[in-house]
Amino acid sequence: VQKILISDILYIEIYRKHLIIHLPDKQIYTSGKISEARANLTQYGFCQVHQGYLVNMNKIKDFIGYDVVLEGGEKVMISIRRRGEVLRQYAQYLERMY
Numbered sequence: 001v002q003k004i005l006i007s008d009i010l011y012i013e014i015y016r017k018h019l020i021i022h023l024p025d026k027q028i029y030t031s032g033k034i035s036e037a038r039a040n041l042t043q044y045g046f047c048q049v050h051q052g053y054l055v056n057m058n059k060i061k062d063f064i065g066y067d068v069v070l071e072g073g074e075k076v077m078i079s080i081r082r083r084g085e086v087l088r089q090y091a092q093y094l095e096r097m098y
Helices: 034-044 084-097
Strands: 011-015 018-022 025-032 046-050 053-056 060-064 067-070 075-077
Touching: 011 034, 034 046, 034 053, 046 075, 046 084, 053 067, 053 075, 060 084
Parallel strands: none
Antiparallel strands: 011 018, 011 053, 018 025, 046 053, 060 067, 067 075
8 A cells, every 4th residue: 555645646547447657756556546546636636637547637738739738747648529628627726726
């Protein structure tokens, strides 16, 4: 068992029935479903940008085309279908934060 601060998570990725939790300095592998992670983390500012990715909106630095650029320069792809919704959710998130 490993304790992780939600605020440390950059993004979560699903790969072959495993969740990969991406932190600034490491990755943690665990079993689970992206839908369960989304249900638990949406209230903490996470947004599903693609079928296989949840992004911590607090870690977003920029949007370039169909990519989200996170702290540290890491990029996560936004699906074409979700792009408009992701931008809307991020704008609402910024309004709540500032």
